[in-house]
Amino acid sequence: MAATKDPRPCSIADAxxxxxxxxxxxxxxxxxxxxxxxxxxxRNIGAPRDILATRLRRLVDAGILSKRTYSERPQRFEYRPTxxxxxxxxxxxxxMAWGDRHLRQDDDxxxxxxxxxxxxxxxxxxxxxxxxxxxxxxxxxxxQAPGWTVAGPAAA
Amino acid sequence: MAATKDPRPCSIADAxxxxxxxxxxxxxxxxxxxxxxxxxxxRNIGAPRDILATRLRRLVDAGILSKRTYSERPQRFEYRPTxxxxxxxxxxxxxMAWGDRHLRQDDDxxxxxxxxxxxxxxxxxxxxxxxxxxxxxxxxxxxQAPGWTVAGPAAA
DNA sequence: AGGGGAGGGTTCGACTTTCCAACTTAACGG
DNA sequence: CCGTTAAGTTGGAAAGTCGAACCCTCCCCT
Numbered sequence: 001m002a003a004t005k006d007p008r009p010c011s012i013a014d015a016x017x018x019x020x021x022x023x024x025x026x027x028x029x030x031x032x033x034x035x036x037x038x039x040x041x042x043r044n045i046g047a048p049r050d051i052l053a054t055r056l057r058r059l060v061d062a063g064i065l066s067k068r069t070y071s072e073r074p075q076r077f078e079y080r081p082t083x084x085x086x087x088x089x090x091x092x093x094x095x096m097a098w099g100d101r102h103l104r105q106d107d108d109x110x111x112x113x114x115x116x117x118x119x120x121x122x123x124x125x126x127x128x129x130x131x132x133x134x135x136x137x138x139x140x141x142x143x144q145a146p147g148w149t150v151a152g153p154a155a156a
Numbered sequence: 157m158a159a160t161k162d163p164r165p166c167s168i169a170d171a172x173x174x175x176x177x178x179x180x181x182x183x184x185x186x187x188x189x190x191x192x193x194x195x196x197x198x199r200n201i202g203a204p205r206d207i208l209a210t211r212l213r214r215l216v217d218a219g220i221l222s223k224r225t226y227s228e229r230p231q232r233f234e235y236r237p238t239x240x241x242x243x244x245x246x247x248x249x250x251x252m253a254w255g256d257r258h259l260r261q262d263d264d265x266x267x268x269x270x271x272x273x274x275x276x277x278x279x280x281x282x283x284x285x286x287x288x289x290x291x292x293x294x295x296x297x298x299x300q301a302p303g304w305t306v307a308g309p310a311a312a
Numbered sequence: 313a314g315g316g317g318a319g320g321g322t323t324c325g326a327c328t329t330t331c332c333a334a335c336t337t338a339a340c341g342g
Numbered sequence: 343c344c345g346t347t348a349a350g351t352t353g354g355a356a357a358g359t360c361g362a363a364c365c366c367t368c369c370c371c372t
Contacts, residue, residue, distance in 0.1 A: 007202030009266035011255030012185055012248055018259070022176065022330085029168055033297055033306050038349050044308050046163030048331050053350060063258075074339040076348060084258045086292045090281035091254065092168055093290060094247045099167030102219075102240045103174070110165040110301040116294035119285035125246035126282050129275035134249060136242045138272035141189055145266040150189050152200050178359085194320050204360050209321060230368040232319060 008152075009145040018062045023047045024055050025092065028081065031065060032089050036079040064088065093123040164308075165301040174218045179203045180211050181248060184237065187221060188245050192235040220244065249279040 007013065019025055026045045030036070035044055038056075042049055056079060059065040064085040070078045081089075093113065100109045113121040125134045132138075147154050163169065175181055182201045186192070191200055194212075198205055212235060215221040220241040226234045237245075249269065256265045269277040281290045288294075303310050 005199070005202065007182075008186075008200045010182075010185065011252045011259060011266060013182055014259045015251045015255035016181060020176070020178065020181070025172060025176070026163075026166075026169055029166070030164075032292065035307060039347080040308055042349095043161070044164045046161065049350070050332090050352080051330065071348095074348070077350095081292075087258070088254055089292050089295075090290050091247060091250045093295075094250055094281060095171045096167045098244055098247060099171035102243070103167060103170045108300075110167060110299065110304075112298045112300055114296040114298060115283045115285065115288075115290070116296075117283060117286035117288065119283065121290065121295060122284035123281045123290060124284045125250060125279045127271045127273060127275065128278035128280045129271065130273035131287075132271075132273065134246050134271070134277065134279060136188065136237075136245050139245075139249075139277060140270040140272075142268045142270060143266065144264075144268055148266075151191060152196055195318085198320095204362095205321070206323080206361095207359065227319095230319075233321095 027055055031079050031081050097123050183211055187235050187237050253279050
């Protein structure tokens with residue numbers, strides 16, 4: 001029997017287990033910006049070098065980044081996002097927009113993203129089926145995992 | 157003068173400083189599902205009680221959750237998302253979709269979200285101005301912070 | 313009046329991570 | 343030969359996490 005202390009099975013939790021450690025998403029940010037070299041990452045993120053090395057290994061193992069040699073002799077490497085990594089960029093954009101809206105007064109955004117359409121990117125999360133923006137009150141959760149309800153473990 | 161070791165100013169980093177600690181986004185998940193009571197959170201997230209208490213304090217202080225009394229005598233509390241908290245839900249949905257796509261084979265999603273339109277929610281991050289889905293190659297970053305370029309600190 | 317929950321935490325010590333500075337290795341440039 | 347750049351690794355102190363046990367208040371049952 002599943003022990004009653006197991007947490008809710010959830011892709012959010014699984015995703016965070018990979019990219020939820022400190023600095024991981026900032027690594028992805030820099031790499032998406034094109035700054036894939038170790039010393040650049042150290043400078044732009046402000047992370048300790050050893051931690052950064054650990055995170056990079058993990059992200060490469062997870063298939064989110066790839067490590068590319070951009071110079072043999074002297075050996076030099078560069079990290080780049082894989083397809084899976086690139087698909088996390090919308091998460092970053094959405095998070096950035098939230099920060100811009102809630103963590104800052106006025107319009108002192110430290111970074112502006114320009115969309116190819118010529119406008120500043122304001123990311124909106126929409127429903128693929130109907131195209132409408134996603135609002136909390138329009139959502140209903142349906143747990144699929146056996147033994148779980150929205151409220152908690154069914155056995156409880 | 158700004159020390160050259162300051163990291164890139166960025167709303168992603170600022171947002172993660174608030175909600176990027178372990179369990180914080182899972183707390184938000186549960187609270188958005190309507191499970192705002194301490195023991196529910198412990199069970200559904202699987203976090204140590206002391207850590208959870210710390211996270212809850214932080215999220216309330218940050219204005220992401222509010223603590224509501226749902227019973228005086230005996231005193232009982234419940235955490236609920238504020239408006240700012242609800243606006244993080246799209247981030248969770250996007251992250252969940254990424255996890256469903258990349259961390260699982262087949263269609264064994266542990267949770268399905270139903271949109272009010274009657275379809276299963278597949279979140280798509282779009283540009284508010286033109287409505288098109290956001291792709292990496294359509295984006296250009298423009299740092300606004302003085303002393304910073306896309307590549308790194310300007311002084312470097 | 314006593315006993316047993318439930319709910320919402322706090323406390324403790326062991327364990328694990330993080331942090332920072334210094335060091336390493338390899339190759340290049342003058 | 344000397345200094346520099348890049349990409350890490352190493353070591354020890356400081357901070358954070360974990361799990362179990364404990365606490366407190368009130369309710370309900372008998």
